[in-house]
Each structure stands twice: as C-alpha cells, then as structure tokens.
Amino acid sequence: MPLAPVLFALALMVGLESQALPVPVDRGPATEKAVAFTVNVVWGTEHVLPIARAFHDRHQKATFMLGGLWAKNHVSEVRSLQAMGMEIGSHGYSHRHVGSLDMAGNLEEIDRAQEAIKGASGTTPTLYAPAYGELSPTVLKAATGRHLTVVMWSIDTIDWRPWHTPDIIRSRVLGRLTPGAFILIHPTDRTAEAIGPLLDALSERGFRATTVSDLLAKGPSSSLKTRPSSRKLDQVEYVAIASRRFL
Numbered sequence: 267m268p269l270a271p272v273l274f275a276l277a278l279m280v281g282l283e284s285q286a287l288p289v290p291v292d293r294g295p296a297t298e299k300a301v302a303f304t305v306n307v308v309w310g311t312e313h314v315l316p317i318a319r320a321f322h323d324r325h326q327k328a329t330f331m332l333g334g335l336w337a338k339n340h341v342s343e344v345r346s347l348q349a350m351g352m353e354i355g356s357h358g359y360s361h362r363h364v365g366s367l368d369m370a371g372n373l374e375e376i377d378r379a380q381e382a383i384k385g386a387s388g389t390t391p392t393l394y395a396p397a398y399g400e401l402s403p404t405v406l407k408a409a410t411g412r413h414l415t416v417v418m419w420s421i422d423t424i425d426w427r428p429w430h431t432p433d434i435i436r437s438r439v440l441g442r443l444t445p446g447a448f449i450l451i452h453p454t455d456r457t458a459e460a461i462g463p464l465l466d467a468l469s470e471r472g473f474r475a476t477t478v479s480d481l482l483a484k485g486p487s488s489s490l491k492t493r494p495s496s497r498k499l500d501q502v503e504y505v506a507i508a509s510r511r512f513l
C-alpha cells in the first residue's frame with residue numbers, strides 16, 4: 267500500500283479532529299459596557315447569598331456555577347439564588363480534577379451535576395465551568411456531547427488566595443476591565459466584602475453586571491478562537507491553558 271495517501275488521510279483525520287474540538291468561551295462580545303461575574307461554588311456557603319444580594323440590591327445579575335453535590339445539599343440557597351434572578355450553571359459534581367479524568371469520568375461528573383442541580387433548581391444548566399479551570403480535549407468533548415457551553419474567564423480575581431484583600435480583588439478587576447469580560451470569583455469573605463463597592467465602581471464607569479448567557483446571546487466570543495495560534499487547538503495548547511489552575 268502506498269504510504270503517502272495513508273499519511274495524507276491520517277493528517278486529514280487529525281486535522282478534522284482538532285477543528286471539530288469545541289472552543290471554550292471566556293468573554294462576551296465587546297459591543298457594550300457589560301461584564302459577567304461567574305461565581306464558582308463548592309464551599310463558602312455562608313458567603314453565597316450575601317454576594318448574590320449585592321448584585322440583586324443593585325439590580326444586577328451574575329452566573330453561579332454550582333457544584334452538583336453542593337446544590338444537592340443546599341437546596342434552599344439554590345432557590346434563593348434563583349429568586350434573586352441569578353443564573354445557575356454547573357461546576358461539575360464533586361470538584362474532581364477533570365483534566366486527568368477519561369471520558370467516562372468526565373461524563374459522570376457532568377451528568378451527576380446536571381441531575382443534582384435540576385433536582386435543586388428545577389432547571390438543567392447549559393453552562394459548564396470545569397473544576398480548577400482544567401481543560402483537555404476530553405473535557406471539551408464530554409461537555410459538548412451533553413450540549414453544554416464550556417465557560418472560562420478573562421479576568422481572574424484569584425480571590426481564594428488568603429492574602430488577596432478586598433482592595434486587591436477590586437483593583438484586579440478594575441485594572442483589567444474590558445467590555446464583555448467574564449470575571450471569576452468565589453464565595454470568600456473578602457469577595458463578599460469587595461463585591462458591593464466593586465459593582466458601584468463598575469457602575470461609575472458605565473458598566474453593568476449581567477449573566478454569561480445574557481452576554482453570549484449577543485454573540486459568543488473567545489480569545490482562544492481569535493488567537494492565530496489557536497486556530498487548531500491541540501493538546502499542547504490545552505495543557506498550556508490548563509496550567510492556569512484555579513479553584
């Protein structure tokens with residue numbers, strides 16, 4: 267059998283394979299002064315509703331990415347989030363390192379979370395924030411197989427670091443602020459303290475805070491898609507992205 271056509275076919279298959287990989291979204295379109303906070307929730311329960319209230323009191327919204335196990339154990343909090351108009355997404359079921367899991371493991375994390383969050387909220391999430399921000403072709407394929415949009419971030423407050431004071435959290439956001447930004451936060455005591463004044467500072471700059479879905483409805487966007495080097499996302503790039511390991 268001639269080798270060249272076989273190699274060509276293989277290259278084509280590999281090429282098609284990498285092009286078929288879904289691209290995570292990490293920001294909305296830059297068409298208006300709006301941002302979306304994503305709140306990853308698997309701990310910090312006592313700070314979840316105070317943070318939601320800071321948004322609600324100012325007629326703003328956020329997207330809460332809930333761990334399935336957390337949602338199952340905190341149904342009344344989930345209902346309160348919904349009552350305040352917050353969007354609910356999935357942060358997987360039990361916060362495992364999904365980048366190291368195979369397809370079956372990834373699907374299990376996704377499916378159990380969908381079931382638990384639907385049980386608590388009555389709705390099935392369409393957004394998925396992988397635990398630790400870990401990405402791999404398997405993570406993305408598993409999510410896409412379940413019709414979920416994988417959500418990353420364009421501004422990280424790194425608010426889980428004990429030394430990140432409310433001032434640091436605030437200046438990280440304001441210093442990196444762009445229209446359409448997705449801003450990653452967690453329910454920490456410092457974030458609970460920072461969020462109200464931060465939303466006021468955003469308002470002063472003409473920015474409103476809304477949900478991820480609200481921004482994506484105006485046209486999905488991703489820095490990963492527009493970087494020339496990422497036209498074909500490959501394993502190397504996913505590893506590079508996944509090395510930004512956060513909670």
Ligand SMILES: [Zn+2]
Binds near residue numbers: 307357398512
């Ligand atoms: Zn997390």
